[in-house]
Amino acid sequence: MSKTQKETGKAFDYTLLKRLLQFTKPYKITFYGVVIAAISLSAFAVLSPILLREIVNTALENKDQELLLNIIVLMLIVLVLEVVSQLSFVYYANWLGESVIKDIRIKLFKHMLSFKMKYYDNSSVGLLVTRAVTDIQRIGEIFSQGFFMIVSDLLKMVVVAGVMVFYSWKLALIVFAIMPIIIYATRVFQKAMKVAFIDVRAQVSNLNTFVQERLTGMKIVQFFNREKVEQEKFRVINEKHRNAWLKTVWYNSIFFPIAEIVSSVAIGLIVWYGGLRVVLNNNIDELGTIFMFIQLSQMLFRPLRQIADKFNVLQMGMVAANRVFAILDRKDTITNEGAFEKEEIKGDISFKNVHFGYVEGEEVLHGISFDVKAGETIAIVGATGAGKSTIINLLNRFYEINSGEILVDGVDIKDYKLTSLRDKIAVVLQDVFLFADTIENNISLKNEDITLDTITQAAQEISVHDFITSLPNDYQYNVKERGSMLSSGQRQLLAFLRAYVSNPSILILDEATSSVDTYSEQLIQKATEKITQGRTSIVIAHRLATIKKADKIIVMDAGNIIESGSHKELLKKGGYYYNLYQAQFVADEVA
Template sequence: MAVTGDVYNTGLLKRIFKYVKPYRAVFVWSVILTILLAAISPVRPFLIKYTLDHYILNGNYDGLVNMTMLMVFMLVLQSLIQYNHTLLTNTLGQSVIRDLRISVFNHITRLRLKFFDKTPIGQLITRTVSDLETIADIFSEGLISMIGDSLQVVVIVGVMFYTDWELSLVVLLPIPLLIMATRKFQKAIKVAFQEIRNEVSNLNTFLQEHITGVSIVQYFAREKQEYRKFYAINKRYRDANIRSNWYYSIFFPVVELISAMSLGLLVWYGAKSILSKPLDVTPGTITQFIMYLGMVFTPIRQLADKFNTLQMGMVGAERVFKVLDTDETTPNNGKQKPGKLEGNIKFEKVWFAYNDDNYVLKDLSFEVKAGETVALVGATGAGKSSTINILNRFYEVKKGDITVDGIHIEDFELDYLRNHIATVLQDVFLFSDTILNNITLNNPEITIEDVVNAAKKVGAHDFIERLPGGYQYNVMERGATLSAGQAQLISFIRALVHNPAILVLDEATSSVDTETELLIQKAIDNLMEGRTSIVIAHRLSTIQKADQIIVLDKGEIKEKGTHQQLLKLNGYYKKLYDLQFSSKGIAKV
């Protein structure tokens, strides 16, 4: 993704500051402490000059003690301010990104599947973790510190000119050189940082995909090839980092060189003045100026760095806001939420395409009466999954109407519609959480009794009870510690406790042992009982029991009817049936 985040992009800054609003007081205090730190910075060198010229050179011991105490007090004060300043700016940065992270997560979970079809998950993780961290740095290391550093430079240069304008002019002569070097550095490092951000995103995407798909890599013994790919991405990331460090390794010595020039000028001019009588410049002033030089050069050098931190933060913010601006949520303008949903489903001349006019469903019309079961069958790519994905509005139809109980699906409140359609997919997804939470999905209205009853109904209670901790058993990532059949049964309980009027089921094709197969068949029967079901059927038993079979071919309905009717037709279904079903009754495809 091209990144153009610009420090001068006031629109972007304004947007970031919207998130600062709740922490206005913290922000204001941070700025006040920054100003205070800048204002008191010239005091210590001034006190040293005064002590040297008036007490040390004159041998005034009492004055020396008083001044030392004053300096210790100033140091303690400065440390206290610094401590609170660091604490406040960090709190501000972290609070802002916590809120932003919540917004991003909320937004992502509402985006429609189409968005995820084209956005790598690793990229989204980069947005919500590392890109957001760069925004926190705007506050902890960027913007507020920049205000402080600029102020410090202005105040110190002012005090220098006030103390001795001629000496100031001489020692600050190399400053234009420093400004030129800084500008060049900023430009180069901006590009280098953008490269780093892009490479981090690539690295995360690659890692996420390859750790998730590690079994495929191992099944096909592709470790070496994947290693090579990873090596290349890793190398690009390393090179981008080295490039940015290279700019630093040049910039810092250049700044040192320029500051040495200033110091040289100071020593030359100061010594010349001390040697000439009467004394123009006192030893105290020279000591004071040596300290001031450090206090001018260091912030100018740091300004370049902080400017880049700010720049990185802006790039990060631009990427994060881009996700927030993705307007690919499912429109939710419907208001209908009837007290009871019967579950009469009607597809009328439905056309659907994932991309433009490349229709994968063409002129689909069928009806499922409340409580009936419809089995969708067809070769791979015929459009079965697409049909179920448009019913719960994961994707929007292009033409035609889908109604439930005579109400257009778009006229339902979206949550209501989805709460009344339970979808059980082939690939069961289980979260790293307890079995109980995986079933209830943290819905507080579902009680443990509901869960146990549903588990008994699908015949899974016994196996869950046998797990260590029973319903509190912690499922490892994506259910890795459960068998495919057990995971299926848990997904059935999940659907059952949500008590949907409509059940959408994509039957798993993965083979399980005969005992589990019987258990699953029984569970499916229980699941479908008393509700309207649309099933992508892979089991002969499901197909035989279905009230209606819809045979899809290349997105069109080829045949419709019961199993017996369609067999009698001796047409497409018969061929498909002969081709697909083994004696075991599970589809081969």
Template sequence: MRNAPGMNNRHGHHQHYSKEQLTVNDLSQTLKQLWHYLVKKRIQLFMVFLFTIVTTVVSIVGTRLNGIIIDQYISSDRLRMLTIICSIMVGMYLFSSIFNWLQNHFMVLISQDTSASIRHDIFSSMQRLPLTYFDHHPSGDLMSRMTNDVDNINTALMQTFIQLFTGIITVIGMLIAMLIVSPMLTVVVLVASLGTYVFSRAIARATQSSFIHQQEELGVLNSEIEETLSGKKTIQLFERTDQILSDFKATNQRYVDHAYRAQFFSGTMGPLNNMVNNLAYAAITIIGAIAIIKGYSGITVGVIFSFLIYLRDFNGPIRNMLDLINTLQLSIASAERVFEVVNATPEPDEEQLPPTASIKGEVVLKHVSFGYEPGVNILKDLSITAKPGETVAIVGPTGAGKTTTINLLTKLYPLNAGTITIDGINIDQIRRQDLRRNIAIVQQEPFLFSMTVKENILLGRPNATDADVVTAAKAANADSFIRLLPQGYDTPLTDGAQNLSQGQRQLLSIARAFIAQTPLLILDEATSSIDTKTELDIQEATTQLMQDKTSFVIAHRLSTIQNADQIIVVNHGEIVERGTHENLLAANGFYAALYNSQFSNLQS
């Protein structure tokens, strides 16, 4: 089945059907961790429970008093007592409504506080996770854990937990009150509850498969919409509009057919429950009336009155509680997904390592091997020596392991074998942050945050001055276009820096590398789609940037390659050749072939 991730869930009423079952072990672990958050709020929770008991008792007693008033004060016209008891009730209700408000008030505080702290925990855990974690977990999935799943937990806390609790108090309290007043009518109320339950279950079971089909068809429909609209230009150019539309209409029809089946049956649930309630209403009246005539068990008009209200107050919470069990299942599944991230193993702690002072920039890789999966080495026995200030160009075909090599330098991944030393110190002995503060990186597709241009540059060295920013931007050939932006350096970048061209984004990331003033530089040159004029700007800026720095460059530009102190040619994770441009051309090997392929067009 085709699936549009992230799209189906939003309007899936019945997503819990597709959730996997939790094992008991996970369940107790998850509950324990959830409980851990609630324990912090135990005083507030206790207050909420207390208020709940008060409001519930007032409501039960009040309802019974209504009946008593009918029987003892109205029917027998005792007006003075009526006034007194009515005043008492007004006081009682006012008092209870204040408690009711307090109960809600605390609940909002508890649930928002807890949500915020769960969100905090998942975020701060994510900050400490190794890069491998992000390679294995798609960002869409992690994002949905941080948003949808945290929301679900919040719902569980805010609604489920409290409603379950108030539900139980109400149900037990009312059951006791009803049994005391009239066991016979209590049976009627209980039969009605049972009826509601049975109908709901039966309909839920009957419609479950229809709902699954409806959700599946909706998923197919949505991904078809997405795919079609994204490919609009191609569809128009190849004159496929009519055929695509007729396919779409068929899918649309299938969705509507399934959706109708699901909604037709599930829509009868409300009216059915309503009917059961009305039948119980009738039963209480009729049975009550007959009992009064026959003089059974002290049933009075007031008792009937009380029970008619109890019926509504009793069935409401019971029906809620049934819904809540579904919500609870969903929330626990969500909690488990959230805690999976919170509990993931972070990068090893390096507090015990000595801080590293300044670095000169001699980098040595010795017999380095690495693989993302254990046992599968992507890089095999790499040895490279770069003297301070040298430029090392790494070239090779796509997938040769160039990017992996430079990722190892910044300890983004741990080595499988071999060592990397900087100024003779093994990088294992250097704190990650110390190491990374000494290396500036320009990525192939630079990432900019939705802050202002200035703030983005400042990320390279947060304590730099505004003057430094301008200097860096000038050095990066970025100053001129920045000044043309609506608010210059203070122009906010939109999400994904879509308001800049790709070349401009690169220039900004070069400025960021400039301002960092590091002895080491890693540069992953862009391969594609940079326009020619900007390309010149970039080339000039990077050449400047590389001066006086030990630079590792994944090179695609001829000029970079030609000017490099050494060229490392990588293929299939191994170094196949090394030397200068001239040496390598003369050797007429792999490099020469690679080089010539670019210019073979000119000769033909």
């Protein structure tokens, strides 16, 4: 079965709707209130045509002014009650929809927070944003404009049909004879629109994904003069988006005039047949019935025309729900079944014959084994792609290993509660991510235990305080999206401060001194010496000058450990590390 067929599914997916209705349980009172309002609407809607019939057949024929006034007052009361019911129905149906999607969105975001990094490696950020924002909003429309509206309209049609049969089964037959034409047209329209809207959703996702990626990578676009190329790509994608929507407009422009013509034909037949009976039988009572049937036929046909549109809303919501539930049903979360947690971790680390690959069948680490004693500083060096950063990802359990063991203080990391393990590890990455927020919030990450005084004291201890106070509003300075208002060196300094204030037992520095200016590097070196004191530290670096003082240096190549020892020991061996050293330092001396 093709992807389109799978997404299209049934015209009305009861199983999916039932699953959605589970989210209304916390709002039972509102749910039943909406149902009652829908029933009330159906009752009040048919009362006005019935009262109009009484005015024409009784009050006007008998010239009874008092009865006429009483019926008009009654019609006003019915109208007010109908307006109140309509207002209650629309407001609370929308309120229920917004409440449901609030809960679904929270559940979806919580679920996405627990995904393995592998899921994000293979997923488009723009597509996930579409799922979490646009698609979930479509789900809300199932309640506000889809399901309840359809139920209300169907209920109204049943009541209207019953009243028609009760007052004149012959005129009712004329109306019912026209209905199959509208029903058939509605069905054809609904099928065509469902396919069209699936295309619309796909094009919306493509558009969001494209814009998200290009805005994020705007520097690359401009650095390499790719503006015209990207503009042309955007034009093509945008044109497909427009064409997808135009297809829905085309179907609407065909269907609604046809429905209007059929409805007008029905009214013409009612007037012709009813009027003929009045003329031939001289029966003035038929006039009121004709007026009533004209109104009732509109009440019967109008929902039919609108139901097609509401079915589209419902189906768009169903397609969106399918996509959102597909994410909620994914099992790409890190298993968090461990119960072990410690107030303090010493920091002993052991990798025992660890095998791992990001892609099945393609190993990145081939049986890695090494030990780090608590309080030691070890460095990991090697060429790009050797597997250095992979070790850091595995220690934090961003990915699950294929085989082997990773132990912290002699306990397998799978046996730790995930939050307990990560609370004891701090990481400073080469590519520092900062939120569009103040420096204080970027350091504390809204952790209530980390106060401004704590941050200030920590910043003074690692010599970052002067740099921060030189900025406007110092710790309240907004760094904007991804820290764009700061240099790469300044962002690195904030990353060191963020790691330091978390007071970790294990500190990881992943290329933390690369791509920074000399002044920032000197500050980072001072910060490194301070924050590595008394805690287990793992340093990944290309610049070998930053790791000379490490207790042990592990040299990796192609997913294997090929050498290990201190700086002096490795130089004496004259192996891979010696060659790296010669390449960097001899070249620098010549320069």
